[in-house]
Amino acid sequence: QWMMLDWKPKRPDALTDPFGIGRIVENGMIFRQNFGIRSYEIGADRTASIETLMNHLQETALNHVKTAGLLGDGFGSTPEMCKKNLIWVVTKMQVLVDRYPTWGEVVQVDTWVAASGKNGMRRDWLVRDSMTGEILTRASGVSVMMNKETRRLAKIPDEVRAEIGGYFLDTPPIVEDCNTKLPKLDENTADYIRSGLTPRWSDLDVNQHVNNVKYINWILESAPSPILETHELASMTLEYRRECRRDSVVQSLTSVTGDGVDDLASSGYIECQHLVRLESGAEIVKGRTEWRPKNANRFGSVIQLPAESL
């Protein structure tokens, strides 16, 4: 079933999306959008930051819903969801990054949706170098419905299923679900803690909540600088537990497994566990990250595509 994702190089003059708003391809099941990487989307490494990648994923998800004519309220809810006061909440994200693009490169993001259990929706993303077709990033996320007023999770109503079910592809996740339970992290087990972190005005989304994507910055706040300087993020699993509001004060906790930071030169791959929690203790997001040395030979990456998808 990967055949439908076959790479066909495009000549620039064959593009039909001059404003970069994206379009539906592959019999209406896949949404595709190109992004030129901008100077302000790259970090100290001169490559796109993980926040930038996550932003592109969010943007394509919303534009997919919009282009399908299913955007009820402006932020991902369908018309039937709006009627019933339902919103999507992301519960899990898994991201594998093979290579970070640099300023001026153009990436092509493909995204599609699938059922996840009885009442969830999975969304997959495949990010490629638009010139060569090289796979840069794969990501998979799961969302469920929540009642906007009661903040309780809800089943997918039949009316909503009628709207979106036709878009569900019957494919396995592009990132295999890592079912390993993320270990419990607290002030006793964490190696690094940053406290007193507060949302900036610019972190808030239209609901005055901290946008999902911003959490990754808080996670990185407690990751030790030597890792950030010598390694790059190769993969990430995030589990979202509760919302963070404008007046929240949070802590970021990180523990480093394996060789750790004392022996960075010899340690190749590093794994970290993360927790962002309210200072009152309630968990906001749990995470696991894997890091590889910068400029590592990516053919030796620990993260491999299953052969049939190459």
Next chain:
Amino acid sequence: QWMMLDWKPKRPDALTDPFGIGRIVENGMIFRQNFGIRSYEIGADRTASIETLMNHLQETALNHVKTAGLLGDGFGSTPEMCKKNLIWVVTKMQVLVDRYPTWGEVVQVDTWVAASGKNGMRRDWLVRDSMTGEILTRASGVSVMMNKETRRLAKIPDEVRAEIGGYFLDTPPIVEDCNTKLPKLDENTADYIRSGLTPRWSDLDVNQHVNNVKYINWILESAPSPILETHELASMTLEYRRECRRDSVVQSLTSVTGDGVDDLASSGYIECQHLVRLESGAEIVKGRTEWRPKNANRFGSVIQLPAESL
């Protein structure tokens, strides 16, 4: 001389910049690039944030230099500047915002350069709604040269003037220079102080410095929430005094002039003075902002274009 900026509506199929990298127009003197506003570039108001606008200005400035074939090192220095270890540093920015675009709108940014005194360069920007030509933002910034090693300001060497002088337009600034001295602000004169602010990893640019654009977020950190909630930023003057590094700890100070926050409902326009400084006291950036009530009739704006430029 504004004739050259005459607005000509473009049909989407007439666009020649499918990847959004921009192009030189108007006899090679003006660089033009379109930006579709993305979901993650808007804030709690559902409109593009001031940071987004500033990002677009930065991106077009760099792409202008790049497209002219003058990008020596990747971040704005020309080949001759690189040879001499010179970099540009921004000393002043003035921005007037008539209207903030929303998600999905496409803005067209025009930018050009001019001499500023004997050893400075001025860069102007004009941002329009790409569909209607409506002026959204005007901005003007001044840069000077600094030796990368000694961190001392430098004159423009003849070799560099030979590279860039041909691009200088002989036009008045698009934003009239506000020569009013920004008043001194300290812990005694400020109404609001936020201390202990530190750069996030994601605030750093390729030089491991905090990017100019990020300062605006720190300024907004000490602006009182009631203003941010009821008003929008109409204009801004920033004077950059020194660099901020990764390990800097800064304070953000704001004083509100005029009616102030106690009487927001009746007060129309609000003016604030700002200072971001190191906790040691050294000034990083001074600023002045003007705010208008949200949904104010913009024809009644305090900020008016000179008649001849309309």
